[in-house]
Amino acid sequence: MQLSDDVLLDMHHRMVRIRHFEEAAGRLAEESRLPGFLHLYVGEEAVAAGVCAALTDDDQISSTHRGHGHLVAKGGDFERMMAELMGKSTGYCKGKGGSMHICDLDLGMLGANGIVGGGVPIAVGAGFANKYRDDGRVSVVFFGDGASNIGAFHEAANMAAALQLPVVFVCENNEYGEFTPRDRTMAITDVVDRAAGYGMPGVIVDGMDVVAVHEAAAEAVDRARSGQGPSFLEAKTYRFYNHHGIQTLGMKYRSDEELAEWKKRDPIDLFEARLAESGVLTAKDAEAVHERVAGEVEQAIAFAEESPLPEVESLYEDVYSGVAQ
Amino acid sequence: MTATVGVIANPIAGKDIRRLVSFASPVSDMAKIGIIRRAVVGAVEGGAQRLLITDDRRALGMRAIDNLSLDAEVVFLDAPPYDSGMNSQNAAAAFQEEGVGAVIVLGGDGTHRDVVKGWRNAPLMAVSTGTNNVFPRQVEATIAGQAAGVVASREPPIHEVADQAKVIDVELDDGEAEQALVDLALVDESFTGSRAVWTGQRLREMVAAIAERATVGLSCIASRVAPTTRHQAGGVHVTFGDGERFRIPIAPGLYSEVEISSWRRLHLNESVEISGPGVLSFDGERDLVLPRGRSALVTVSHDGPWVIDIEKAMSLECGEAR
Numbered sequence: 100m101q102l103s104d105d106v107l108l109d110m111h112h113r114m115v116r117i118r119h120f121e122e123a124a125g126r127l128a129e130e131s132r133l134p135g136f137l138h139l140y141v142g143e144e145a146v147a148a149g150v151c152a153a154l155t156d157d158d159q160i161s162s163t164h165r166g167h168g169h170l171v172a173k174g175g176d177f178e179r180m181m182a183e184l185m186g187k188s189t190g191y192c193k194g195k196g197g198s199m200h201i202c203d204l205d206l207g208m209l210g211a212n213g214i215v216g217g218g219v220p221i222a223v224g225a226g227f228a229n230k231y232r233d234d235g236r237v238s239v240v241f242f243g244d245g246a247s248n249i250g251a252f253h254e255a256a257n258m259a260a261a262l263q264l265p266v267v268f269v270c271e272n273n274e275y276g277e278f279t280p281r282d283r284t285m286a287i288t289d290v291v292d293r294a295a296g297y298g299m300p301g302v303i304v305d306g307m308d309v310v311a312v313h314e315a316a317a318e319a320v321d322r323a324r325s326g327q328g329p330s331f332l333e334a335k336t337y338r339f340y341n342h343h344g345i346q347t348l349g350m351k352y353r354s355d356e357e358l359a360e361w362k363k364r365d366p367i368d369l370f371e372a373r374l375a376e377s378g379v380l381t382a383k384d385a386e387a388v389h390e391r392v393a394g395e396v397e398q399a400i401a402f403a404e405e406s407p408l409p410e411v412e413s414l415y416e417d418v419y420s421g422v423a424q
Numbered sequence: 425m426t427a428t429v430g431v432i433a434n435p436i437a438g439k440d441i442r443r444l445v446s447f448a449s450p451v452s453d454m455a456k457i458g459i460i461r462r463a464v465v466g467a468v469e470g471g472a473q474r475l476l477i478t479d480d481r482r483a484l485g486m487r488a489i490d491n492l493s494l495d496a497e498v499v500f501l502d503a504p505p506y507d508s509g510m511n512s513q514n515a516a517a518a519f520q521e522e523g524v525g526a527v528i529v530l531g532g533d534g535t536h537r538d539v540v541k542g543w544r545n546a547p548l549m550a551v552s553t554g555t556n557n558v559f560p561r562q563v564e565a566t567i568a569g570q571a572a573g574v575v576a577s578r579e580p581p582i583h584e585v586a587d588q589a590k591v592i593d594v595e596l597d598d599g600e601a602e603q604a605l606v607d608l609a610l611v612d613e614s615f616t617g618s619r620a621v622w623t624g625q626r627l628r629e630m631v632a633a634i635a636e637r638a639t640v641g642l643s644c645i646a647s648r649v650a651p652t653t654r655h656q657a658g659g660v661h662v663t664f665g666d667g668e669r670f671r672i673p674i675a676p677g678l679y680s681e682v683e684i685s686s687w688r689r690l691h692l693n694e695s696v697e698i699s700g701p702g703v704l705s706f707d708g709e710r711d712l713v714l715p716r717g718r719s720a721l722v723t724v725s726h727d728g729p730w731v732i733d734i735e736k737a738m739s740l741e742c743g744e745a746r
Contacts, residue, residue, distance in 0.1 A: 101613060101626070282483070291439060292452040301450060302618075303439040310617040318444045330444055376715060377614050 100314045104379050106152060110309050111374060111385070113148035114367050115392050117141075117168040120177060123396045124167065124184055124198075125344045132404070133184055137198040139344030140168030145366035146271050146334045147172035149312025150239060153320045159207040159225045159238040161218035163271075164199045165338070166211025169241050173206045177399035187406035193417060194409045209238075215276075216249030218242060219268075223255040226264035226329070237323045239267045245276025247290045256329075260297040263328035267319045268294070270333045271306065277342050278352040294331035306336030307364040310373075337361040426497075427577035429472040429569075430519035432512050432539055433460050434531035435480045437553050441618040447677030448555045453484060456530065456553060460488035463528050463551065463569035468496045470573020470741065476501060476522060478515040516542030525576025526732060528569055533559045533641075533707035537605050539729070540591065544603075546729045547575060547582055548589075555620075556641035556675060556708055558606045558634055559589070559654075563734060571737035578740050585736045587655060590633040591728035594704070595721040596712075604706040607632040607642045608722055613703040616710040622675050624664075624682035629698055631690065633659045633724045640673045641708050648672065649687045659690040659724035695723040 121141045127133040140147065143165075151160070151172035162169040170180060175191075183190025183201050191201050202210035209225060212218040222240030229236040246252055247270060259266045270290045274281050281288065294301025300322075304315045312334055319330035339362060341352075374380040380388075438451025464475055477485035479500040489498055501515050512535055519527055520543040528549040529539050536550055536559045549572040550560035575585055592604040609630035611621055621627075621642065634654045635646035646652070646660040648670045665685035674680040690696060698704075700714035714720060 100617065102615070287453055288435070288483070289439060289453055291450070292454070295450050295452065300443045301439075302441050302443045303436055304441070304618060308617070310615040311619070314618040315441050315444060318441065322444065373615060373713070376713065 100317065102310065102313070107374060107379050110148045110152045110313060111370060111380060112388060112392075113151065113172045114144040114309060114370065115388050117144045117147060117171045118367055119389070119392045119396045120171055120180065121167060121344070123400060124181070125340060127400065128345050134186055135197050137167070137184065137344055138165040138342065139338065139340045140165050141344070142339035142361065142366070143271055143273060143306065143336045144168060145309035145312050145370070146269065146306045146336055147241070149309040150241075150267075150269055150316040152313055153316040154207075154237065154239065157207060157236050158320075159209055159222065159236060161209040161222035161225070161238070161240045162211040163218055163241055163243060163246070164211060164213050164215065165243070166201060167198065170201055170203060170206070170208050170211070173203070173208050175203060175206065175208065177395055178402040179203075181399040181403040182406050185403045185406070186408060187403055188409040188413075189402070189406040193413065195417065216242060216246035216251045219246065219252045220255040223259045223264060223266055226259060226266035227262065230262070230264050235324060237265045237267065237320050239269055241269050241271060243276065244270060244272040244274065244281050244290050245279075245284065247293060248276075248284060256293070256297045256299070259329040260299045263326070265323035265326070266329040267316065267323055268329060268331040269316070270331070271336055272333055273336050273338050275338075275342070275352070280352075289333060291331055291333035299329045299331055301331035301333065303333045303335060306334030307366045307369060309366060309370050425523060426474045427472050427573070428474040428476060428522060428524045429467040429572050429576045430515070430522075430524040430527040431460060431464060431475060431477045431485065432515050432527060432529045432531070432535070433478060433480070433484050434512060434535035434553070435484055437531040437535055438555055440555065440620050442555050442620050442622060442675045445620075445622045445678065446675035448675060451553050456484050457488045459530055459551065459553060459565040460484060461492065462565040463530065463572075464489060464494065465492065466566040466569025467528065467573035467576075468494050470570035471577025472496055472573040473577070474499070476519060476524060478511060480511060510538075512538035513542035516540070516546055519543060520546065525579060526572035528572045529560065530565070531560070532557045533606050534709050536560055537603060537707050540605060541603055544591070544728060547586060547732060548729045549732045556639075558636065558639045558641060558643045559707070567734060567738070570741070571732055571734040574737050574741045575732055580740060582730045585740065586730035586732045588726060589654065589728040589731050590659070590724055590726050592631055592633050592659070593723045593725060594706075595723070597719050602706065602712065604633070605728065606634045606707045607646070609642055609705040610698050610700075610702040610714065611705050611710060613710060614701075614713070616703060616713065619709045619711070620675070621705050621708055621710060622678060622680070624672065624674055624680040627664045627682060628702055629664065630662050631659055631696060631698075631722045631724065632662070635660050640676060642674070642705070644672045644674075645670065645682050645684070646687070649684060650689055652689075657692045657726060658694075660687060661690050661696050662687045690724055693723060693725055695721045697721055
């Protein structure tokens with residue numbers, strides 16, 4: 100698959116946006132300038148960027164508790180995101196959702212989800228609606244290796260395959276479910292082995308290589324859009340920060356050596372090296388992208404910090420939708 | 425010397441993008457564990473006293489021998505925390521140092537290539553578990569393992585029980601050296617990406633050491649103009665462009681059109697220069713970017729691994745036909 104320079108630069112931009120937003124969010128949390136939990140996506144950028152670059156604006160995604168990267172990759176607005184993380188009224192969910200419930204239906208982002216595996220049936224439900232309406236949309240569900248042990252995943256995967264729904268399952272296998280290594284909770288290593296059990300094709304991709312992810316995602320999205328049913332991608336990846344992304348929180352559960360090995364395959368470094376080699380983006384131009392994005396993040400932080408908290412009177416607003424009185 | 429058999433199983437063989445773009449079947453971990461289990465049982469039956477097994481993140485080897493009562497010492501080799509061809513390569517190099525008498529390789533063409541990069545003249549029991557397999561054959565692991573055990577324990581002169589394979593040596597202009605076992609192609613791409621090659625439209629040039637008609641993949645292309653068996657000396661050099669058109673099975677269940685502008689047979693040890701830009705595909709996997717202005721010298725030689733012939737090996741165990 101020969102990708103245009105525009106697509107390559109777009110994927111790079113998405114990855115850099117995720118990295119800077121997440122690094123800043125982690126820093127703010129450690130400085131106690133940001134309330135609540137957050138789970139950083141740093142290290143896994145190639146997955147969200149490679150997949151979302153294969154989607155149209157109308158396509159949908161559902162996400163996880165580690166969901167900032169997915170929303171950024173789908174085009175999320177830094178200011179509304181940062182405000183939401185800070186619980187401010189200018190945030191995506193008016194400050195009531197926070198990190199783990201951030202969403203933007205206009206962008207097709209159906210929501211991060213604090214319940215492990217919770218996003219899977221949501222995307223499959225969207226897939227059912229899309230097929231029913233015959234609107235040509237595709238829904239993608241991002242989930243982790245741990246989520247594939249949850250009952251909701253199995254029911255949703257079965258339904259998607261049985262009804263041949265236009266859904267792409269993207270498993271971000273980062274080897275740990277929260278603090279527990281994968282081999283303590285699963286007798287299999289490749290989550291993709293489960294795809295055949297439901298009757299859908301599945302592939303493993305290098306989750307640190309955005310082009311590899313994009314190639315597989317583009318094929319899976321094409322299959323879904325052309326009525327050939329769901330597909331399953333398992334991206335082998337790794338989170339560079341601990342489960343929460345806050346270094347002072349939680350326990351040590353991975354060796355420094357293991358982390359160092361994975362960091363040698365930083366997806367942004369690998370991609371920038373290749374872009375420079377192929378003449379698509381020089382190191383200087385890449386640096387300019389980083390600087391510009393870093394500035395946008397700082398602007399978003401200032402916007403969020405200056406924004407007001409929600410009024411107490413709004414506590415019950417937007418809790419239920421369309422309930423008849 | 426302790427009769428030692430090495431086992432290298434590629435955990436990611438049979439799981440790449442060709443499950444999406446073609447009708448290649450998935451090969452699950454459980455299938456691989458079963459194959460390893462049958463191979464090691466066979467190896468011990470054939471006389472192996474010691475088994476060296478590659479470990480991996482999936483612990484395929486450990487799970488394969490779980491609950492087996494093997495009358496042999498079993499040693500596992502460490503592996504990196506992520507999937508890499510270096511795993512098979514390093515294991516093969518370690519096997520050579522350990523004086524392994526036969527190496528059972530479970531994988532596809534790519535896995536066998538990695539093994540040969542680590543130990544060029546390895547005595548191989550090549551068992552197919554990959555996708556487009558030309559180098560390893562479809563054989564039952566039990567008897568393949570037994571044949572490996574026989575070779576390791578009886579130590580016959582290797583040429584009596586094995587055929588030496590050809591190797592495509594690739595010498596890059598920066599001094600780096602690479603190898604392929606079946607085919608080497610220049611593909612009109614900029615990235616290695618998902619690695620597989622599943623369209624003939626982007627091929628620019630290729631060299632095949634094996635061009636057999638009964639194969640699927642790039643090797644099959646060269647067989648249409650210059651069939652060359654694995655036992656025949658030399659190879660084939662093909663360039664693509666305006667010319668004769670063929671439809672070939674480029675992946676399982678997937679046909680693609682190719683247009684060959686020229687071809688010629690290559691003598692053994694004759695070199696051909698291939699120039700970038702493009703991506704070099706080794707045995708059907710995009711693996712190395714060759715930028716504009718860079719080139720590679722490609723040579724087919726006949727000094728590769730020794731591929732054990734099960735019939736010949738088992739004749740040592742069972743005696744000649746009466």
